[in-house]
Amino acid sequence: MNPFSVSRGALRTALLASVLALTCAGLVAPPVEARADRVRLGSASDASRASWSGPAFTMNGDGGVVAASMGRAIDAIRGGSGSLDVVVLAGSAPSSGSATPECDTVMGLAGVNSCTTWTLTAASDGNNAQVNQDIHNAEFVYFAGGDQCRYAAWKGTDLQASVKSVVAKGGGSGGGSAGTHINSSVVYDACRGSITSSEALADPYDSYATFTTGMFSWPHYADTINDSHFVARDRMGRLMSFTARAVKDGLTAGGKAWGVGVNEGGGSLYLDAQGKATLYGADAYVVLADHQPERAVSGQSLTYRNFKIWHLKPGATFDFAQRPTCGYYLRSVTNGRADSGLYDGTSSAC
Template identity: 65%
Template sequence: MSAARDARRVCFLAVVALLLTLAPIDVTAANAQVSRVRQGNASDVSRAGWAGPAYTMNGSGGIVVPTMTRAIDAIRGGSGSIDVVVVAGSGTGTPECDVITPLVGVNSCTTLTLTAARDGDDSRVNTDVRNAEFVYFAGGDQCDYVAWKGTALEASVESVVSKGGGVGGGSAGHHVNSDIVYDACTASATSSTALADPYDRSMTFTTGMFRWPHYAGTVNDSHFVARDRMGRSMAFVARAVKDGLAPGGRAWAVGVEEGASLYLDRNGLATLSGPSAHVVLGDHQPEVAVPGRPLTYTNFKIWKLTNGQTYDFANRPSCGYYLRSVRAGVPDGNLYSGTPVTDCSTPPSDGSSHAEVEPNDSRSAADDISRLTWPVALSGDMKSDSDRDYFAFTLAAGETFTANCAIPDAYDADLYLLSSTGSTLTRSVNDGAGADEAVTLTRTASGSATYYLDLEAYAGSGDTDWTCTVRRS
């Protein structure tokens, strides 16, 4: 019996030895929540300085080799090698590192999968990140990623950029690298839901996580054309401007298509590799952006990039865009391409149009037309004999405002110009259905002030539109 036991023990030890030989020695667990897989060299490189920062912003989760290669070369200054860390919030396998590890200039690539918010404070995770020269956020769920805001991981990633390294990401990882992060923590917004109500429960944002040089005021979006996300990016921009999330009252959406990638160099110049990317600028307050009402925002400025084209985020261009608007939740057609404005010397001067957005029957619910391109062609109707349509605007010292309104034969309407407190400053009350109305006012006081144009039904109603042309001079 003793000989039999010894034989079984020898057999068991042989099996254990075989299993240990086959086991992947580069797979470890930092704790119960974090998995770590390192590929390439076991030791990190050591070097006094790096030549970045450099960034890659990808429209889908996978690595885009041309931009990844450019980032690696920029950071290492054309010589030596770097260590890369891929951070994921879910999933298995190492798809990003499988592509990155064989690239020239890569010493190692480590995949860290973090499954809890507290993993952002894991010491092994932060050591790996701080020793790396490039951090790539994988695709997944950006709500998982914003949970690391305020943990040690946030500061560790920032330290990589500070030492001349770089960051990047695809899909959810693209989102988390913008100044304003659409976090999708309650639901994923579609263009139709976002335009129907820019304050829908799916429209949630995180700010103050990362602010990369030259990239302020941005909100990233991914899978852009394939999933028809222009409309929701327009709503992102309107919310960022309306809620003061972007500095200076201007916000830029950066929508990158699947398979495309923007490479940003240390000077803020972005170059596209792949199908397309769009940069959407909102440079004025939305006319209507309130909870429960469709978005109205005129004259978004949109730059379309194709393979090899550039956009300078450090010196953001003042021409090269085409214009598109959203009125009462309905966007213009052909959102993804247009004829660009090539003359940077003067803005378009042919004015704009605005259709009233109900309910705008009080000063507090007035449509704000201040930031439109003037003159403005207003339109609406009197659906009842008690309907009132209000429009808010500002006048500076010495400016003159005029409004000329064509009233249809279906009803009689009167026109009032009100102060910021609602006092009537001037009015036009011509008698009879179809009688046109007009008012004018010059601001003689110093500074600027808000005024209201109030068109209200006097008798009759109907669906036929009234039209008013308003000017400031």
């Protein structure tokens, strides 16, 4: 049994018991009723035209909109002319400052007709008619930072289909932090809590390593698992564990799983309609698990030989349509211990 799960589970049980006791005693107020809140900036009328030139995507290392990559996505979708509408989806309101931080940035970019922020606090909000009308009428959907488990709960709702319709008409999707996670084809949903690299390597089947599949699968971006705040929070080990497990459990196709980790501090991976990604702002990594793990068993540490890792620096490109077979360095995990130098290595020649 994984000792991390026991200690965290016991702590969570104790905390829950304390909260329930305080609530029953009248010392803690019950949660307010969930509701969907809408704030629209810009034009009250939606842009309208027959066709759009995307799709285009942005995957950011932290929650904020990165103006450079977002501006490029907007230009690509509108084909360099006219204007479009953006919808921001958030699972909770900002704790301080502006109520619409993502839209505040978006409205400063060229080619934007409007930006609407929806704060949705319940899974059932995914079937809200006004929410889905706004998404259908938009050309880009941005998932804000926060809690990707809230976003995964919209699987099977009208919202899931609405976001897909935006991409299908030549629009785009993206997000930051939690919003980056939800845009990969295998989503680390964190529905039981966040897991560290050391915990994930100690047991790839730790109870906190939970995944959602079948949410979105964007063109040229299949078989991916996104991660965010990557170097700053030392998440290479957990992404290794995630990709090894995805291969072992058949969560991805062809015996391969591709991890994509983007660092915070302005890191943003822009993906165009042809599947070529361009990195902005801060480093990113692509991690390939391309064979069955030597050991990935519940309750035991991971052993996996030779993950292939591409280190991308700002301005670098990566072709997800024709994924490279060179330019990587190798790192392994043995009995739950990763090699040194995970974030830098001598790449193979191309």
